[in-house]
Amino acid sequence: xxxxxxxxxxxxxxxxxxxxxxxxxxxxxxxxxxxxxxxxxxxxxxxxxxxxxxxxxxxxxxxxxxxxxxxxxxxxxxxxxxxxxxxxxxxxxxxxxxxxxxxxxxxxxxxxxxxxxxxxxxxxxxxxxxxxxxxxxxxxxxxxxxxxxxxxxxxxxxxxxxxxxxxxxxxxxxxxxxxxxxxxxxxxxxxxxxxxxxxxxxxxxxxxxxxxxxxxxxxxxxx
Amino acid sequence: xxxxxxxxxxxxxxxxxxxxxxxxxxxxxxxxxxxxxxxxxxxxxxxxxxxxxxxxxxxxxxxxxxxxxxxxxxxxxxxxxxxxxxxxxxxxxxxxxxxxxxxxxxxxxxxxxxxxxxxxxxxxxxxxxxxxxxxxxxxxxxxxxxxxxxxxxxxxxxxxxxxxxxxxxxxxxxxxxxxxxxxxxxxxxxxxxxxxxxxxxxxxxxxxxxxxxxxxxxxxxxxxxxxxxxxxxxxxxxxxxxxxxxxxxxxxxxxxxxxxxxxxxxxxxxxxxxxxxxxxxxxxxxxxxxxxxxxxxxxxxxxxxxxxxxxxxxxxxxxxxxxxxxxxxxxxxxxxxxxxxxxxxxxxxxxxxxxxxxxxxxxxxxxxxxxxxxxxxxxxxxxxxxxxxxxxxxxxxxxxxxxxxxxxxxxxxxxxxxxxxxxxxxxxxxxxxxxxxxxxxxxxxxxxxxxxxxxxxxxxxxxxxxxxxxxxxxxxxxxxxxxx
Numbered sequence: 001x002x003x004x005x006x007x008x009x010x011x012x013x014x015x016x017x018x019x020x021x022x023x024x025x026x027x028x029x030x031x032x033x034x035x036x037x038x039x040x041x042x043x044x045x046x047x048x049x050x051x052x053x054x055x056x057x058x059x060x061x062x063x064x065x066x067x068x069x070x071x072x073x074x075x076x077x078x079x080x081x082x083x084x085x086x087x088x089x090x091x092x093x094x095x096x097x098x099x100x101x102x103x104x105x106x107x108x109x110x111x112x113x114x115x116x117x118x119x120x121x122x123x124x125x126x127x128x129x130x131x132x133x134x135x136x137x138x139x140x141x142x143x144x145x146x147x148x149x150x151x152x153x154x155x156x157x158x159x160x161x162x163x164x165x166x167x168x169x170x171x172x173x174x175x176x177x178x179x180x181x182x183x184x185x186x187x188x189x190x191x192x193x194x195x196x197x198x199x200x201x202x203x204x205x206x207x208x209x210x211x212x213x214x215x216x217x218x219x220x221x222x223x
Numbered sequence: 224x225x226x227x228x229x230x231x232x233x234x235x236x237x238x239x240x241x242x243x244x245x246x247x248x249x250x251x252x253x254x255x256x257x258x259x260x261x262x263x264x265x266x267x268x269x270x271x272x273x274x275x276x277x278x279x280x281x282x283x284x285x286x287x288x289x290x291x292x293x294x295x296x297x298x299x300x301x302x303x304x305x306x307x308x309x310x311x312x313x314x315x316x317x318x319x320x321x322x323x324x325x326x327x328x329x330x331x332x333x334x335x336x337x338x339x340x341x342x343x344x345x346x347x348x349x350x351x352x353x354x355x356x357x358x359x360x361x362x363x364x365x366x367x368x369x370x371x372x373x374x375x376x377x378x379x380x381x382x383x384x385x386x387x388x389x390x391x392x393x394x395x396x397x398x399x400x401x402x403x404x405x406x407x408x409x410x411x412x413x414x415x416x417x418x419x420x421x422x423x424x425x426x427x428x429x430x431x432x433x434x435x436x437x438x439x440x441x442x443x444x445x446x447x448x449x450x451x452x453x454x455x456x457x458x459x460x461x462x463x464x465x466x467x468x469x470x471x472x473x474x475x476x477x478x479x480x481x482x483x484x485x486x487x488x489x490x491x492x493x494x495x496x497x498x499x500x501x502x503x504x505x506x507x508x509x510x511x512x513x514x515x516x517x518x519x520x521x522x523x524x525x526x527x528x529x530x531x532x533x534x535x536x537x538x539x540x541x542x543x544x545x546x547x548x549x550x551x552x553x554x555x556x557x558x559x560x561x562x563x564x565x566x567x568x569x570x571x572x573x574x575x576x577x578x579x580x581x582x583x584x585x586x587x588x589x590x591x592x593x594x595x596x597x598x599x600x601x602x603x604x605x606x607x608x609x610x611x612x613x614x615x616x617x618x619x620x621x622x623x624x625x626x627x628x629x630x631x632x633x634x635x636x637x638x639x640x641x642x643x644x645x646x647x648x649x650x651x652x653x654x655x656x657x658x659x660x661x662x663x664x665x666x667x668x669x670x671x672x673x674x675x676x677x678x679x680x681x682x683x684x685x686x687x688x689x690x691x692x693x694x695x696x697x698x699x700x701x702x703x704x705x706x707x
Contacts, residue, residue, distance in 0.1 A: 169396050169400070178412065209374075209375055
């Protein structure tokens with residue numbers, strides 16, 4: 001790689017992809033329409049795929065190509081397709097309702113990013129990877145996805161938040177360690193796949209029972 | 224190649240596939256039992272071979288058995304076997320009451336076996352990445368079991384379970400990534416850097432800053448599945464709304480399995496950071512869980528929720544014991560894991576039949592079990608007395624060891640523990656006593672209840688309280704030495 005690009009440029013490109021990822025996380029946090037949310041999720045997966053493949057190319061880690069291919073197949077193509085189909089089959093309303101208004105959520109998100117950078121700083125200095133500067137961004141994206149999950153009142157956005165969190169974790173793995181070992185990555189991909197199938201079944205059950213996917217119906221159990 | 228490990232893991236995996244095809248047939252429950260018995264026999268062979276030849280590493284180093292996990296494998300295989308025996312009449316009665324269809328029974332049987340598989344995989348995995356994958360898979364296999372009745376409450380419980388455990392376990396993945404990062408500096412890239420056997424060898428060289436942050440994430444992640452307060456919200460709902468056999472294995476096995484994963488991580492963190500860091504965190508979480516759960520007990524109106532909170536309390540106590548560390552506390556923690564698992568599943572068996580007899584899970588509507596069905600009544604009473612730590616049951620022995628060690632090493636915690644145990648005793652006994660004695664509201668069941676598992680478990684717990692066989696004691700000591 002050094003023949004083609006200087007190490008500094010590699011670092012720049014990785015940082016740029018990381019910032020796009022963070023930007024997309026914020027965009028998801030601010031998005032009101034459910035279909036756009038799915039598209040943003042797919043875009044996030046695409047950036048993740050690009051950065052994984054680029055890191056793989058820059059460092060000569062061949063298994064990262066496999067990881068990038070899994071990301072492309074599962075998170076850019078398959079999951080958005082399944083979610084789109086689900087939305088159509090379930091006839092979900094277009095708008096995403098939030099429990100806290102969106103500007104407040106974004107402000108909380110900024111605080112989370114600062115927090116994440118502070119937590120990640122001592123750790124990222126110890127990582128031996130060219131991508132280590134992005135660990136803070138990865139953690140920030142994890143926390144933003146988490147924030148999205150807890151501020152949305154509908155089931156589908158919550159699940160997208162969950163999947164975005166999975167994306168961010170993969171990004172963290174690339175940033176800190178050049179990806180998890182192959183066997184683990186395959187296992188995680190399998191879990192995500194099975195999880196989404198179970199969720200699809202589950203959505204139909206919830207809908208059949210409540211005529212809606214608003215999880216505020218699911219707040220009867222206390223203590 | 225170790226055939227015992229392959230059989231222990233393969234039997235429930237194949238079983239899940241087979242039952243996915245035939246799980247709705249009349250004899251599916253018997254097939255379920257047969258598979259569980261086969262798994263237990265294989266686990267027995269595994270125990271024998273570990274006792275004979277020492278630890279085994281198998282399947283390209285990805286799976287291993289040592290004295291710590293072998294006893295949990297045996298316990299898991301045993302309780303899943305007795306639960307399969309209990310579920311045969313129980314689910315038949317549920318079907319007769321019209322709460323389940325044949326299709327859902329198929330889902331239940333298949334998922335039950337797969338759930339057992341994932342738990343055994345967590346216990347046997349050497350690769351901490353696989354531990355994570357299998358823990359997540361354990362959540363996935365049980366989500367549809369919790370919502371098996373498709374009532375609004377059960378759907379809500381399953382949703383909560385999925386989201387909370389999913390988020391929690393994602394934190395554990397981040398912790399695992401950080402752990403892998405710390406290990407890579409010593410063991411190089413590749414899966415060796417996630418193998419517990421390799422990591423344990425170099426644990427004192429792992430980077431302390433990274434390990435400190437990694438352990439917090441691992442504690443929060445696996446702690447969610449253990450049901451530690453304040454991450455416990457999913458637990459009472461999932462226990463109360465799922466079918467009783469699922470409550471029994473969730474409470475008796477899954478919590479243990481998650482705690483096991485946490486303990487493995489603690490061993491590594493201790494090596495990197497020195498003792499107090501991980502210990503203090505675990506003692507803190509454990510103590511808060513014991514106290515909070517004890518005070519929630521008295522407010523419960525649903526009998527399964529009551530015992531779910533009791534599980535949180537006991538898991539907190541075990542976490543506290545492992546946090547204290549040292550040979551006696553770890554011994555007590557392992558013993559408590561065993562007796563809690565046996566007792567709590569026995570209680571859920573009895574509670575399940577009691578709820579079927581009275582048609583409700585509300586404590587105030589279950590009255591005088593002993594008049595209509597002495598066996599269910601006595602089963603519930605004995606189980607309750609055992610779980611509350613009355614001598615001579617095994618729970619007393621382990622709680623006594625934990626408390627005396629706490630008095631010596633962590634005297635500040637003792638008043639909290641004693642107060643919590645006292646409050647728990649008053650709350651649970653006061654609620655269960657009128658359920659068992661007095662005027663009856665129970666009726667007869669279409670099929671005879673399965674009570675052999677209840678009394679078998681209670682008898683084992685009683686035995687462990689009076690006499691721990693030297694083999695087993697040696698085994699606990701070995702495992703406690705590993706935990707440190």
